[in-house]
Amino acid sequence: MDTTQRTVYLDHAATTPMVPAAIEAMTAHLLDVGNPSSLHASGRQARRVVEESRETIAQALGCRPGEVVFTSGGTEADNLAVKGIHWARVAADPRRTRILSTSVEHHAVLDPLTWLRDAEGVEVELLPVDDKGRLVLDALREAVERDPATVSLISAMWANNEVGTLQPVEEVVAIAAEHGIPVHTDAVQAVGAVPVDFAKSGVDALTLTAHKLGGPYGVGALVVRRELTVTPLAHGGGQERDIRSGTIDTPAIAGFAAALELAVKHQPEHLARVGALRDDLVRRVIEAVPEAHLHGAALDPLGMHRLPGNAHLGFPGCEGDSLLMLLDARGIETSTGSACSAGVPQPSHVLLAMGCDEEAARHSLRFSLGHTSTRADVDAVVEAIGPCVERARAAKAK
């Protein structure tokens, strides 16, 4: 294998490179001693870094600093929201036995829901999406109005991680608000890519994570309205409003804040630049492979319906896994967008929910562009895709 070939990284939805400002902010504090919970000068200094970071994050997200609860990342924040809000709501009123969500959530939401169903008998309703992957609002309205008093929580993602479809969060909030039901949204893919403003959105809780927007791994946050009670998952030192115990990771949080500040500041240019590259990629790939087709919402230059960096394409007659491997061998890194256990690819629940059959769900590949993507990356894909599809078809035809 040619080890000198350039890597064309097109899996930014999985993780994106750290930005220099985040590396600088993070490394600046790696040698500082001081637990932010300690009372001495070093502790106070660390605490100051954490609180300034919290204020930066709040400013960027349109929330109050006290609403930012740091976690280890998106999965923990989603678990904390789904379980923690549900438990608190049930404690306040035991009739609240239902949680409504969508059939296209990330496993970090789906699996806690399944666990609540199996372990605690919670009635989980995963509402349908249309063929673009967008929540069917009438179904949500019907599910709420059937018995509003029994709904403890609605969780609907801001943007889908596989096909990039943006969900109608505003409308979800409006339906929920009529009945005083809290709304959580997993905005892991959305923050930095499209405009996200916590207060304006009207949601009660919002998940984000640093490594998807140029910050470090292992840190994220649940932004949660102060008025909302959240039962903690982990008990201990009582950090983070007693909602999330555990020693606070000062350097990671500093890196997170620096990355988020930049990502939000540059979001409009990012959307325009990356969106244009993505459109170019989709158009030219379909030119090279006429049978290829786009999954999810149509391309839109304003980023109203779809993440700017997402190009989720179906290649009939291919296995997505074969294509991934063939492109990987040419240094082009993509994803089948499917959940893996032991690396065993399962057909994507998102595509199945959108009405694809198993065959169609398996012939798909996700290219996700980000802040380091260039025109040359798109050129590399366009050059490689034809021969790779041909080979992948040969492998499947056998």
Add this chain to the structure above:
Amino acid sequence: MSGGVDSAVAAARAAEAGHDVTGIHLALSRNPASYRSGARGCCTIEDANDARRAADVIGIPFYVWDLSERFHEDVVEDFMDEYAAGRTPNPCLRCNERIKFAAVLDRALGLGFDAVATGHYARLRTGADGLVEMHRAVDDGKDQSYVLGVLDQEQLRHSLFPLGGSTKAEVRVEAAERGLLVADKPDSHDICFVADGDTPGWLREKLGDRAPNQGGAILDESGQELGRHDGTYGFTIGQRKGLRLGRPAPDGKPRFVLDIEPVSGTVTVGPHERLAVNRLTGIRPRWCGTAPTRLEATVQLRAHGGEHRAVVSVDDGSVEVELLDPAYGIAPGQAVVVYDGTRVVGSATISATSR
């Protein structure tokens, strides 16, 4: 790459020989936890991780291919059908024939690879006629040419067995020298999809309504009932253990399963000498090269079994084997693999035996 030491060393040798090697781990169960757990297996999440770590150490790309559906259809279903019909299948041969050197090989060829290399112990060489010959491995104790006897010339042309010239002990030493952490991982045994090695228990659970019977009589050769059993699929010809007859035979000799009749649910037992087989018929022959017509050869009748001198005649897809010295406890469903010296000529599935 199963996650074991053999495939890891095979991959390392192939890469070192200059081939452009990609490591593939086969996911054979949709629910890996349901297949064998523990160090013996080849299908667990831990095994997949061991394979991945070996690929990292060797420095080759690594992927997991999901062949669970093909494996279920071609190997597991066949295994159940065969047992239900009173035969004793060998799923490893079936897997080599249909999965490793068919589904995997075909996909690999399509993707632009030239061959599948595995950690099987067997040797390949090109004969004077230009055909690829498969021979027994150097290590008698590890030789796996029996389970590869189903490969035809086209499959052999696209196969590599880098371990055939080595002993298992050498392979373990080499694995340790290469820094492969699986160097002292125990060998896998038995059937990979039967988690605890309890095949009758597994069949009882999986066969359900497909079981031909849920019990019946255990008779001696005179037809006298000696006991009852809870399903003929729990037995194999030549079986001695687990008959649970309580009282010994009048002559004090151990009793063996002589015959299994799935429709009536009858299992017949008798003394060892009644297991002797002098002739057998094989169906579904698979030839490694040119199909023979008549051949003085040796045959092997079970994995790790001994060799028997035989005269093999082939007629229109049916193989007649006349054993020059009798074999004992030969179960229909097993493979007869024909050897000319160390060379594998081919194989067939045993359909009938006689004295």
